[in-house]
Amino acid sequence: MKHFPIFLAVEGRRIVLSGGGDAAMAKLRLLMKTEAHLTVIADDIADDIRKWADQGKLRIIERAMEPGDALCAALFYAANEDDAEDARVSAIANTEGALVNIVDNLADSQFITPAIVDRDPVTVAIGTEGAAPVLARAIKADLEARLPTQLGVLARIGKTFRHAVEVLPMGRKRRDFWSAFYFNNGPKAIEDKGEAGVIPALETLLDDHITTTAKDGHVDLVGAGPGDPELLTLKARNALDKADVVIHDRLVTGEILELARREAIIIDAGKTGFGPSMKQADIDALIVQHALDGHHVVRLKAGDPTVFGRLDEEIEAIEAHDISYRVIPGITAASAAVANIGQSLTKRGRNSAVRLITGHDTKGYADHDWNALAQPGEVAAIYMGKKSARFIQGRLLMHGADPATPVTIIENVSRADQQIIATTLAELEPTLTRADLQGPAITFYGLAPRDAVAHSHQIKEFA
Numbered sequence: 001m002k003h004f005p006i007f008l009a010v011e012g013r014r015i016v017l018s019g020g021g022d023a024a025m026a027k028l029r030l031l032m033k034t035e036a037h038l039t040v041i042a043d044d045i046a047d048d049i050r051k052w053a054d055q056g057k058l059r060i061i062e063r064a065m066e067p068g069d070a071l072c073a074a075l076f077y078a079a080n081e082d083d084a085e086d087a088r089v090s091a092i093a094n095t096e097g098a099l100v101n102i103v104d105n106l107a108d109s110q111f112i113t114p115a116i117v118d119r120d121p122v123t124v125a126i127g128t129e130g131a132a133p134v135l136a137r138a139i140k141a142d143l144e145a146r147l148p149t150q151l152g153v154l155a156r157i158g159k160t161f162r163h164a165v166e167v168l169p170m171g172r173k174r175r176d177f178w179s180a181f182y183f184n185n186g187p188k189a190i191e192d193k194g195e196a197g198v199i200p201a202l203e204t205l206l207d208d209h210i211t212t213t214a215k216d217g218h219v220d221l222v223g224a225g226p227g228d229p230e231l232l233t234l235k236a237r238n239a240l241d242k243a244d245v246v247i248h249d250r251l252v253t254g255e256i257l258e259l260a261r262r263e264a265i266i267i268d269a270g271k272t273g274f275g276p277s278m279k280q281a282d283i284d285a286l287i288v289q290h291a292l293d294g295h296h297v298v299r300l301k302a303g304d305p306t307v308f309g310r311l312d313e314e315i316e317a318i319e320a321h322d323i324s325y326r327v328i329p330g331i332t333a334a335s336a337a338v339a340n341i342g343q344s345l346t347k348r349g350r351n352s353a354v355r356l357i358t359g360h361d362t363k364g365y366a367d368h369d370w371n372a373l374a375q376p377g378e379v380a381a382i383y384m385g386k387k388s389a390r391f392i393q394g395r396l397l398m399h400g401a402d403p404a405t406p407v408t409i410i411e412n413v414s415r416a417d418q419q420i421i422a423t424t425l426a427e428l429e430p431t432l433t434r435a436d437l438q439g440p441a442i443t444f445y446g447l448a449p450r451d452a453v454a455h456s457h458q459i460k461e462f463a
């Protein structure tokens with residue numbers, strides 16, 4: 001970019017032009033749109049320019065330019081259509097501190113005047129650095145046709161109304177209001193009633209937007225449970241009923257998403273296209289952005305959002321923007337899975353504590369108090385434990401756990417394709433590798449399925 005486009009404040013400032021013929025008139029037509037003080041200096045002045053002077057639009061000095069004529073001028077135009085004279089006058093203007101433009105002489109000009117589409121106060125300036133004036137004209141013609149002629153009037157009146165629109169929450173609500181005004185209600189008001197119709201139209205439009213659509217954004221962080229829609233809480237169902245936007249995890253089932261309001265926008269935050277999972281920071285930003293737009297956002301997470309759900313990161317992002325939120329708990333995979341093998345997570349005389357552990361953390365395989373876990377009677381529900389199974393098995397055996405300790409793996413808990421695999425610590429691998437599970441799976445260390453379950457042929461053999 002050899003020329004930097006800016007909008008120069010010229011209200012009340014001097015713009016001086018040397019020349020009185022056609023080139024001068026062409027520039028003056030543009031310059032008269034500004035609120036600058038215009039001075040035209042030439043010993044031969046066209047009639048139109050005299051007329052404009054009579055109308056008070058500019059001042060004439062009827063002689064050749066002299067030193068001192070361009071003092072305090074912001075801009076100076078040399079429009080004599082005579083190279084020698086233009087060079088002489090621009091040298092004067094230059095020493096007097098004005099920015100100089102020589103008509104049709106790009107090389108010696110300090111600035112150029114763009115092609116302009118004028119919908120004051122909306123102004124579009126088009127420049128090609130002198131390379132393609134034809135192109136600039138074509139773009140200008142295109143924009144002239146595209147931008148409603150009343151756009152300027154609407155923008156001017158709209159500006160006086162901006163304060164009133166602050167009752168609408170920032171973001172989507174305000175954008176919706178203004179685009180309805182500029183492209184719909186505003187032009188229509190001018191057409192029907194002229195400029196006088198614009199303010200009443202703005203008032204009506206604002207009332208409509210306040211009563212029908214004004215609401216603050218809100219986020220519900222909702223547990224979707226393990227997959228069976230009947231394991232949703234009533235609160236979760238109600239939230240889905242109200243959602244404008246649902247942002248869900250990969251593990252949330254289609255059956256549950258079906259329950260969302262018809263008009264809701266459903267966003268899969270578990271996958272972006274065919275690529276890898278979305279980054280947590282991007283998910284946080286997505287939630288915040290939709291809430292700031294005034295939406296009721298349901299952030300739908302598998303199981304319970306408070307269990308390995310990266311809930312706190314999302315809450316922090318939401319709180320940072322002062323957005324209201326609530327956490328709606330869900331049934332975590334361990335609860336649903338243990339119910340389906342007919343056992344309890346805790347049992348008098350067996351284990352008075354249960355651990356929910358993860359096979360993975362941000363650094364890779366997660367470390368735990370293996371020594372404590374290796375004691376008889378200990379129970380742990382292992383989330384995200386498929387890849388780390390061999391590691392966990394190795395650690396527990398190394399710390400003296402009984403190789404015969406029961407281990408139960410439940411895949412696709414509560415779904416039609418649920419599978420239960422009963423094994424032992426010694427057999428965890430290779431059993432898991434042989435089973436080649438594709439769905440989410442939870443592993444219970446220290447729990448075997450109750451006999452009744454075992455006898456109902458639900459259990460798969462992979463040993």
Ligand code: SAH
Nearest residue numbers: 226303304332333383384412413440441442
């Ligand atoms: N917040 C979730 C856990 C998210 S971590 C919850 O409370 O359940 C993801 C892990 O959860 C999976 O790797 C798997 O171990 C477990 N999981 C989630 N849904 C499951 C399901 N339907 N069946 C089996 N395991 C599940």
